[in-house]
């Protein structure tokens with residue numbers, strides 16, 4: 355089979371790496387890919403948002419399956435565009451992608467179908483939003499409606515901060531049209547986790563849990579990023595909670611979307627807060643998480659191509675996922691300055707030493723090949739990923755490999771996976 359993966363990040367490298375293990379794959383392409391994906395796939399110089407260009411490529415190269423990584427082409431309708439030409443593509447339609455593309459749609463949907471989430475109000479008028487703030491208990495969370503590359507969520511400790519957030523989003527329009535409407539919602543307290551589920555529109559399978567590390571600095575300090583590392587499984591999601599999430603979040607979402615006439619085929623990503631009242635949805639995404647995917651897929655034993663094909667063909671009821679019993683940790687190495695401004699073009703050294711480390715794979719994100727060398731070209735540069743019998747082992751292996759890699763201004767968190775260790779300690783204290 356000929357497969358095309360769309361995107362250029364660590365997530366797409368992990369998808370390519372995993373798909374390639376399928377004996378059914380003849381050719382695997384990635385558009386546009388990156389410096390590391392080049393080793394595993396034929397990279398094609400077409401941007402992820404060039405929908406027509408990608409469709410032409412898929413037609414000309416007899417692509418049997420296209421897998422879409424990022425949200426922008428999904429929200430722009432890439433799946434509808436491919437399907438019009440009879441091309442098989444794994445991902446939701448434009449209508450279904452609204453679950454990520456519009457927070458107002460997503461919150462109204464959750465309210466309608468009784469899916470647990472924070473109480474909220476939506477506004478298209480800034481003055482009305484400001485009046486609403488008068489009687490609020492703080493903190494509150496202000497969210498721009500549309501896609502804002504993960505930056506459109508502001509936790510406001512008091513009225514002044516909330517008014518400032520509204521001014522920025524609705525008046526200064528820092529997120530452009532994504533700020534035409536806003537959500538103001540209650541601030542939830544708890545530990546976060548990510549659940550990814552694959553659906554064919556009717557049935558779904560839930561992937562093992564994972565946890566992202568969104569803040570730039572250790573101990574969850576500093577500004578939000580795209581994600582500085584992840585591990586899987588996340589012990590905060592017990593077996594019972596997983597059942598709860600499948601029954602009360604994923605199931606009703608797939609069913610509700612069907613009722614809305616927006617059948618959901620693809621990956622449903624539920625960003626959850628584990629509150630004292632149970633799991634609550636912070637957000638839905640309609641794609642694989644980055645870097646969660648890098649931590650989840652190395653533990654998946656099942657052929658991912660088969661899973662995607664079953665989802666596209668409405669045959670997911672035949673699918674059972676098998677998992678490695680151990681743990682996986684992905685440490686993101688980033689460019690100094692990220693998530694703000696950072697320098698590019700730094701030579702990355704030590705990659706082959708790191709690659710030689712046992713049970714370790716280096717997923718590339720912001721890299722490119724230049725004069726035979728790998729150089730940085732993005733904020734998140736690499737996802738150094740190791741699998742171990744348990745979380746301690748996976749952490750040790752991943753950081754051992756991280757130490758072998760250098761580039762000027764390299765930055766990474768030193769506490770990826772530490773939250774999982776805490777559960778182990780608690781468990782052993784209980785046993786004593």
Ligand code: AMP
Pocket residue numbers: 472495497504507509539540541542543546568625636637
């Ligand atoms: P989102 O893009 O909606 O997932 O929001 C990004 C991050 O903001 C989440 O991962 C949470 O850390 C935080 N967040 C979003 N909504 C809430 C909320 N209602 N309460 C507390 N934190 C939130």
Ligand code: GLY
Pocket residue numbers: 504566580581639642643644645646
């Ligand atoms: N890791 C967060 C996301 O993929 O949205």
